[in-house]
Amino acid sequence: MTPTIKDIAKKADVSIATVSLVIHNNKRISEETKKKVNKAIKELNYHPSGSARGLVSGKTGNIGFILTNDHFLRSEPFYTRIFLGAEFEAREKQLYILLTTVPSEVKKGEKLPRFVLERNVDGVILVGKVPVEIVNGLKKYDLPLIFIDYEIPMEGYSAILIDNVNGGMSATQHLINAGHKKIGFIGADISHPSINDRFTGYKKALKSAGIEFNPDLCITDENYPARENGYKATKKLLKKNKDITGIFACNDAMAIGVMQCLKEKSIRIPEDIAVIGFDNVESDLFIEPPLSTMNVPKLEMGIEAVKLMSQILSKKVSSSKKILIPVELVKRQSTVAINNVSADKNK
Amino acid sequence: MTPTIKDIAKKADVSIATVSLVIHNNKRISEETKKKVNKAIKELNYHPSGSARGLVSGKTGNIGFILTNDHFLRSEPFYTRIFLGAEFEAREKQLYILLTTVPSEVKKGEKLPRFVLERNVDGVILVGKVPVEIVNGLKKYDLPLIFIDYEIPMEGYSAILIDNVNGGMSATQHLINAGHKKIGFIGADISHPSINDRFTGYKKALKSAGIEFNPDLCITDENYPARENGYKATKKLLKKNKDITGIFACNDAMAIGVMQCLKEKSIRIPEDIAVIGFDNVESDLFIEPPLSTMNVPKLEMGIEAVKLMSQILSKKVSSSKKILIPVELVKRQSTVAINNVSADKNK
DNA sequence: TAAATTAGGTTAATCGTTTAACTAAGTTTA
DNA sequence: TAAACTTAGTTAAACGATTAACCTAATTTA
Numbered sequence: 155m156t157p158t159i160k161d162i163a164k165k166a167d168v169s170i171a172t173v174s175l176v177i178h179n180n181k182r183i184s185e186e187t188k189k190k191v192n193k194a195i196k197e198l199n200y201h202p203s204g205s206a207r208g209l210v211s212g213k214t215g216n217i218g219f220i221l222t223n224d225h226f227l228r229s230e231p232f233y234t235r236i237f238l239g240a241e242f243e244a245r246e247k248q249l250y251i252l253l254t255t256v257p258s259e260v261k262k263g264e265k266l267p268r269f270v271l272e273r274n275v276d277g278v279i280l281v282g283k284v285p286v287e288i289v290n291g292l293k294k295y296d297l298p299l300i301f302i303d304y305e306i307p308m309e310g311y312s313a314i315l316i317d318n319v320n321g322g323m324s325a326t327q328h329l330i331n332a333g334h335k336k337i338g339f340i341g342a343d344i345s346h347p348s349i350n351d352r353f354t355g356y357k358k359a360l361k362s363a364g365i366e367f368n369p370d371l372c373i374t375d376e377n378y379p380a381r382e383n384g385y386k387a388t389k390k391l392l393k394k395n396k397d398i399t400g401i402f403a404c405n406d407a408m409a410i411g412v413m414q415c416l417k418e419k420s421i422r423i424p425e426d427i428a429v430i431g432f433d434n435v436e437s438d439l440f441i442e443p444p445l446s447t448m449n450v451p452k453l454e455m456g457i458e459a460v461k462l463m464s465q466i467l468s469k470k471v472s473s474s475k476k477i478l479i480p481v482e483l484v485k486r487q488s489t490v491a492i493n494n495v496s497a498d499k500n501k
Numbered sequence: 502m503t504p505t506i507k508d509i510a511k512k513a514d515v516s517i518a519t520v521s522l523v524i525h526n527n528k529r530i531s532e533e534t535k536k537k538v539n540k541a542i543k544e545l546n547y548h549p550s551g552s553a554r555g556l557v558s559g560k561t562g563n564i565g566f567i568l569t570n571d572h573f574l575r576s577e578p579f580y581t582r583i584f585l586g587a588e589f590e591a592r593e594k595q596l597y598i599l600l601t602t603v604p605s606e607v608k609k610g611e612k613l614p615r616f617v618l619e620r621n622v623d624g625v626i627l628v629g630k631v632p633v634e635i636v637n638g639l640k641k642y643d644l645p646l647i648f649i650d651y652e653i654p655m656e657g658y659s660a661i662l663i664d665n666v667n668g669g670m671s672a673t674q675h676l677i678n679a680g681h682k683k684i685g686f687i688g689a690d691i692s693h694p695s696i697n698d699r700f701t702g703y704k705k706a707l708k709s710a711g712i713e714f715n716p717d718l719c720i721t722d723e724n725y726p727a728r729e730n731g732y733k734a735t736k737k738l739l740k741k742n743k744d745i746t747g748i749f750a751c752n753d754a755m756a757i758g759v760m761q762c763l764k765e766k767s768i769r770i771p772e773d774i775a776v777i778g779f780d781n782v783e784s785d786l787f788i789e790p791p792l793s794t795m796n797v798p799k800l801e802m803g804i805e806a807v808k809l810m811s812q813i814l815s816k817k818v819s820s821s822k823k824i825l826i827p828v829e830l831v832k833r834q835s836t837v838a839i840n841n842v843s844a845d846k847n848k
Numbered sequence: 849t850a851a852a853t854t855a856g857g858t859t860a861a862t863c864g865t866t867t868a869a870c871t872a873a874g875t876t877t878a
Numbered sequence: 879t880a881a882a883c884t885t886a887g888t889t890a891a892a893c894g895a896t897t898a899a900c901c902t903a904a905t906t907t908a
Contacts, residue, residue: 156620158894169858174896182856201619205555206894209863214552226585227578234574234581241601245615253600254588268592272548273503505864516888521866529886553864556893853906862896869889876883 157198165194177202216250217463218275218297220267222258225282230407230435232452233281236302239456240279247464260285270295277463280304283346298466298473300459305347312466312475314459318348321448321481322355323362325402325430328446328483330363333492334400334428337365340387340412341404342376349379349404352432356402370394379404384411392419399427399492406431406447413441413488428489432481443487450481504545512541524549563597564810565622565644567614569605572629577754577782579799580628583649586803587626594811607632617642624810627651630693645813645820647806652694659813659822661806665695668795668828669702670709672749672777675793675830677710680839681747681775684712687734687759688751689723696726696751699779703749717741726751731758739766746774746839753778753794760788760835775836779828790834797828 163170168187175183176191183191194200208214219240225233237253244251252275254267269275270292277298280289289306292299301313329337339356341349353374360367373391376383384403388411391398403409409431413423421427423443434449458477465471510517515534522530523538530538541547555561566587572580584600591598599622601614616622617639624645627636636653639646648660676684686703688696700721707714720738723730731750735758738745750756756778760770768774770790781796805824812818 160894170895171858171860171897172856175857178896184856187856203556203894204619204621205552205561206863207896208552209550209556209865209894210896212863223585227581229576229578231574231576238570238573238602250599250616250621252597255585269597271546272551274551274597507864517865518867518888518890519886522887525866531886534886550864553893554866556864556895557866559893849908851907853904855902855904857901857903859898859900861898863894866892868891871888872886874883874885877881878879 156203157200159200159202161198162191162194162200165198166191213276213467214274215248216252216269216275217244217460218267218269218278219251219253219281220278220284220288221253221255221281222284223255224258226255228407230433232433232435232450235435235452236281236456236459239453240460241456242453243457243460243464247460249460249464251460256284256288258283258285260287264288266291270297276467279459279463283343298463300463300466302455302459303348310474312462312473312477314455314462314477314479316348316450316455317478317480318351319355319358321432321450322352322402323359324355324481324483325352325432325448326356326359327363328430328485328489329400329402329428330359330365332400332428332489335365336371336395336398337400337402338391338395338398339372339374339402339404340384340391340408341372341374342379342383342387342408344374352404371398379408381407381411381414384408385415386411388412388415400489401427401429403429403431406433406435406445409445409447409488410441413445423488424490428492430489434484446486446489447484448481449484451479455479503550504547506547506549508545509538509541509547512545513538560623560814561621562595563599563616563622564591564807565614565616565625566598566600566628567625567631567635568600568602568628569631570602571605573602575754577780579780579782579797582782582799583628583803583806586800587807588803589800590804590807590811594807596807596811598807603631603635605630605632607634611635613638617644623814626806626810630690645810647810647813649802649806650695657821659809659820659824661802661809661824661826663695663797663802664825664827665698666702666705668779668797669699669749670706671702671828671830672699672779672795673703673706674710675777675832675836676747676749676775677706677712679747679775679836682712683718683742683745684747684749685738685742685745686719686721686749686751687731687738687755688719688721689726689730689734689755691721699751718745726755728754728758728761731755732762733758735759735762747836748774748776750776750778753780753782753792756792756794756835757788760792770835771837775839777836781831793833793836794831795828796831798826802826 159170159173162173168191172183172187173191176188204215219237221233241251252269278292279300279302281302283304286306299311301311303316305313326337339353341353344350344353357367373387376387401412403412409429412429416423416427423429431445431447434447462475466473506517506520509520515538519530519534520538523535551562566584568580588598599616625639626647626649628649630651633653646658648658650663652660673684686700688700691697691700704714720734723734731754748759750759756776759776763770763774770776778792778794781794809822813820
């Protein structure tokens with residue numbers, strides 16, 4: 155059967171306390187004894203029982219990871235990448251992640267995730283727009299909470315956030331630098347802080363370039379930033395504005411919809427209209443032309459979240475730290491300087 | 502602090518053993534006592550400690566869920582849906598799922614998932630094409646194994662498999678029934694049992710319809726069934742065969758690539774060439790025309806796997822049961838009877 | 849040289865459950 | 879009526895680790 159600490163103690167001819175102290179690298183143990191014990195551990199392929207550990211320490215070694223249903227099933231690997239990063243770091247830190255999904259629309263009487271009720275996690279990571287009812291429910295348990303890519307105004311929680319304002323600025327500036335002046339913005343679910351911030355970045359960039367903000371160039375009334383809504387929004391945008399030369403879509407999914415619509419209307423990208431997205435999730439998706447976008451380091455966000463959680467759990471850091479993750483412009487063929495193609499356009 | 506079984510015992514004025522017996526619905530306890538205890542449990546919002554339970558029972562209540570990296574990050578929500586189903590059923594059965602990914606190409610010295618090494622799971626579910634090295638490593642631990650949508654020839658494991666042969670037949674027959682005779686097959690990673698079976702179904706359907714199998718109509722040499730490979734394969738297929746009227750792609754991802762290629766060449770779907778896929782994962786993906794496909798009940802597969810695991814763990818069932826999941830034709834606009842469009846074609 | 853400190857351990861209590869073995873009272877059986 | 883069962887619980891050991899408190903011998907300090 156699986157070896158226990160007793161087997162190791164017997165084999166190394168020490169007490170079980172010594173074995174435990176060796177495992178925890180206690181300085182009271184001599185190098186010699188450490189070697190002896192470690193040898194026994196290796197030979198018997200011993201791993202401490204999580205249950206026994208959890209029982210005595212009051213810690214489970216588990217972290218809860220909450221995602222809404224539709225975020226988890228989104229076709230772009232955005233949240234799944236964040237999870238993957240979290241998983242990597244969890245291995246490093248000897249933690250386990252319990253992933254669960256919650257409905258994005260909470261019905262009354264909806265229960266909290268089981269791992270919270272059963273106290274099976276030491277902390278919880280909330281990813282994306284998690285319903286406020288769930289968050290409020292969680293507050294009652296004194297578990298450390300970390301948000302990723304979302305925020306709810308409250309005290310004493312941590313967050314890993316994307317630098318959306320600067321990202322929105324960079325994306326828009328990239329178009330401005332290429333000579334574009336009439337630049338549309340395609341958004342959805344504009345009350346979402348991340349998307350709202352990207353919109354703010356857009357407006358800031360225009361302002362600092364001395365271009366007047368024109369609400370007619372902005373379509374933000376769709377409810378969810380998905381492809382089909384990017385498609386619909388573009389139709390609306392083009393109906394009112396015939397002379398747009400650039401579009402900044404609030405994420406790549408919508409940008410795909412934008413491009414689909416432009417293609418249907420035989421509008422050339424980027425010759426007639428340049429398009430830039432945000433997230434950098436569609437690179438594998440085989441779009442023509444390849445989409446310029448703002449890269450969001452998704453794996454890193456998951457990694458940072460678990461790192462932070464690990465620190466909070468060992469009390470190394472307060473439980474209300476905010477981390478802002480920078481983004482980076484990725485130039486591809488969907489945006490080209492207006493100057494570079496002017497000959498093309500005028501022919 | 503969190504209430505323990507002692508608090509319940511005190512409150513209900515019984516011994517802790519009685520509380521435990523009530524929780525496990527032991528018949529030795531009178532209805533009256535049961536009520537008293539359950540009332541106390543409700544009032545204190547008591548949930549048994551998983552660690553304590555795990556320690557004494559030797560069971561963790563966790564199930565490992567292994568997926569390759571690239572499967573998890575696939576843009577279509579195929580494996581994520583299976584996971585979701587598993588998660589649902591796990592809640593039902595009071596189990597937790599520990600999800601981990603492994604590289605699809607295993608380097609030498611690659612370790613097994615940590616939850617196996619540390620004996621933190623009672624059983625393991627392997628989803629999709631998991632490297633054989635990992636499977637072999639797992640065999641050494643006597644954990645029940647359940648494969649989903651993949652199989653490796655060995656003894657004493659269970660599997661939830663898609664009825665790919667019949668699915669392949671139905672898809673092909675659907676085209677045959679519409680009057681198609683020159684039907685292409687687009688596949689990839691043909692050594693994968695699931696894909697190979699779909700190919701077998703294709704051949705069977707042709708045979709039973711009296712249509713001779715023509716290898717020139719089948720492109721199966723790509724290494725991975727993704728969009729770009731569907732695109733490439735279609736180019737090859739069309740170069741050799743000008744008069745094809747239908748294409749069966751081994752999955753929806755490849756089918757998208759097929760359609761992209763046809764569109765580029767201004768070949769109308771379904772008027773010139775009808776296209777059918779497999780998996781039914783792209784319905785949200787906003788493709789024109791909507792893709793006919795074989796529906797694979799993904800949630801159900803996850804559910805079945807956890808149900809089966811739960812039975813195996815409670816020894817209700819042997820650990821080598823195979824479940825074949827039926828699939829169903831989903832007719833959409835990418836396939837239409839050749840007869841219906843013949844006028845169109847001859848004009 | 850006696851007291852204090854240090855090094856390197858060991859002993860034993862503890863965490864929260866489960867469950868085999870026991871008990872005491874009431875009910876059947878022969 | 880005594881022996882044998884039932885019923886409805888209780889007692890106590892066990893699971894595998896952690897860690898405060900203790901111990902002993904060697905070394906340092908005053």
